[in-house]
Amino acid sequence: MRITLIHPPDGMLPTVPYASMPCLTACLAEHGHEVRVRDVNLELFDALLTRERLEGWYDQAEARVAALSARNELVGDDARELWRLQRLVAIPRGVLAEIEDSLAVMRDLDRFLQPDVFNRAFDVVRSCQRLAFSLSPASFDEPHRGADEVLRDSPGPLPDPPIDEFGPLVRSILADGPELVGLTFPYDSSIFYGLKLMRRLKQVAPQLPIVVGGAGIDSFAYQVAKDPAYFAVFDYAMVGEGEVEFPKLADLLQAGEDPRQGQVNNLRWVAADGTLGSTELVMINDLNAIPAPDFTSMDIEGYLLPDPVGVFQTSRGCYYGKCTFCSEIFRKGFRMRRPDLVVDDMVKIYESTGIRHFQLWDSLAPPKTLKKVAQQIKARGLPFEWMAETKFEKPYLKEEMIATLAEGGCRFLLFGFESASSKVLDLIDKGNDLHDVDTILGHMKTHGIRAGTSWFIGFPGESEREADTTFDFIGARRDRVQFSNYTRTYDIGTDTIVYEDQERFGVEVFETPEGGLDYRYSDGRPHWDRAERDQAFHVRGDFHQVKNHIELHYAKVDVPTALRITGEGRMGPLIRQVAPEHLGEARFQMTDECCVRQFERHPFDATLPVFAVAYHMITGHVFDLDPDGVGLLGLLGAPRSVSELMADSGRSESRVLEMLELAVNRGLVRVICDPSHVRRLPEAELAAEPVPAS
Incomplete structure (x- = not known):
C-alpha cells in the first residue's frame, strides 16, 4: 500500500525531522508498505520564506494599515484588524532582505558557530516566519477551540500564505498516488494548519482515507479526537502509540476489510449515528520489537542545521513518574529499549544517511541506559555525538559516571530542574x-559535557522570591549551565496530579477566556504578578534554542562563546540584580533586538498624540508604548544613566526607574554595568561552588 506520512506546520523552525516520521516509516515498511514522507513544515518554509514573496506580503499589509488608518471611524473588526496588522509591520521591512543569507547561515557550520552572525540569522529567520504565518488573522499562534472556527474558510482582504500554498501542495501530494495518508499532531501548534491541510485534501480527494495521530489530538484547546465534527476532514484518529497499530490499520485497509471491528487498538472514528466509536487503548509491550527508525526518505540536507541531527526515542513514559505537574501520559507506563539496540539504531541511521549527531528524545532517560549507550559507543569506536534529557540523580554524583558518558560521545544533558526552592x-x-x-554540574564541566536546565514558575505555593531564586541560581552557574530552558508559567493539564487533587494544593482550577486552564487559591489569597516575571525570564531564557535543537552544535565551542547566544548573555541582568549602591553608575541602552515603530493612529483611541509599538526580535512580542515610553526609548540610542534620563525627560527618579524596569524586563533596554555589581539572592548563591561527593 502506498502511504504518505505528513508532518504539518508547527510554528518551529524545520531544524530536524520530527521523531515519529522515521519511526512510523520503519514500522510500515516492515509490513511491506511503500512510504513517502512529506515534511510540510519544511516544504512550506522553503516555499514561503523568500525575499520577493515576503516583501510583497509586507507591502500589502502596509497598504491595508494605511487604508484602515484613513477611515473616519474604526469600530469592531476593523479596529482589531488594524491593531493586529500594526503589530505585524512592526517587524522592520529591511529584515526581509536578509532572509536568503540568514537561511544560508543556518546551514553553514563556520558561520553558524559565530555567535553574532548566528544570533542575527536566527532572529531574522524567525521574524520572517512570523510574518508569513501571521498575515491572516488565523494562525497557530491564536487559540482555536471549536471545529466550526477551525474548519471554515476565513477569507480576508490580505493573502493567507500557508493556506494559499496548500493548493499546489495538495496536488503534489496526490501526484504521489497515496492510498492512505497519515498526519501527526505532535503539538497544539501543529493542529490548526494540519486540519486546514486535511480539509483541502478531502475536498480534492474525498475517498482518500486519512488517519491522524500524535500527542496533540487530545489537546485541551482542540480535543480533536473527542469532537465528532473534526472527523469531517479525516476518517480515523489513532490515540496513544501507533507503531504497532498503524501498520495493522494499513494492512486491513489494503485487504479491503473494515478496521472498526476491534482488530486495531487505539482507534477512534465516527459511527453512522454520529457518535464516536473506539477500540481498546493499549501500549506497546516490547520496544525491542520495534525496528530502527528509517530516515532515508527525509530530505536530511534541507533542514536548518549544519550537521543533521537524528531525533528518536529509547523509552516511553517516565521511569521516575512522580512529578505532580506532569501529564499522566509521561508519568505512567515506563518501558525502555535495550541499550545495545539503541546503539544499533544509531549505526543503521549513520550507515544509511551519514547522521552522526543524535538526540535521545525521551521523557526522562535513566542514567543506567545512558551509561550503557556510552560504553557501547566507546567500545565500538563509533563517531557519534549525542544528547539526552534526564534528571539530577545520584549516579551522576560519581565522577567516573560523567567521565564514562563523555568518553562515549555524550556532549549535552538537559536536566529537569524545575525550581531552586526546596519547598517547591x-x-x-x-x-x-x-x-x-x-x-x-561541576563534574560535567570537568569532563566537557554541557548542561541545560528546564524550569518554570507559577507552581501552586511558589512565592515571587522563590521564582527569582530559581532564575538567580541558574544565573550564578552559567559557567556550567549552557542553556536555561525556561518553559514559561505553569500550564495545568487535566491529567496532572495537581488537577486531580486540587484540595491537596489548595487551589481551584478554572477555564480562562482564552480556552486554557489556570488556578486560584482556595483561601482567596491573590497571585503575585507572574506575567511580569514571565516576560523578564522568557527573554533571558533559551527555550527557542533548545526547542530548535541548537545544543549539540554549540557544545562544540568554548563556554564564553556559547553563552553569547543565550538570552541572558544577550539581554543582561535585571534592574533588581544591580546593587543599589551602584545603580547610579549603571548605564541603560536600547537593545539591538528592539524595533520601534510609530503610527499615525491608535486602533482604539484616536485621542492619543503619539502611538508606537516595540517589536522584540527574540521573543516576537510586541508592546504598546505610551508617550513616555516612546520618549524614553528615543533617548536610549546611546547609553544613559538614571540621572541623565531624569534631566533629559523631565521625569522623576521613581517614574524613570519604573519605565526602565518594564523596558529591561521585556528586553527593550539593556543594563550596562560592571559584572561585579550584579547581586543575586543569597538563597541562590548558597553552595554556588560544587560540593565534593561523599
Missing part, C-alpha cells in the same frame, strides 16, 4: 537535591 521541589515531588545539582 517538595510540592512537585521532584526529588532534586540542590547540593547534588552543584556537584553534578
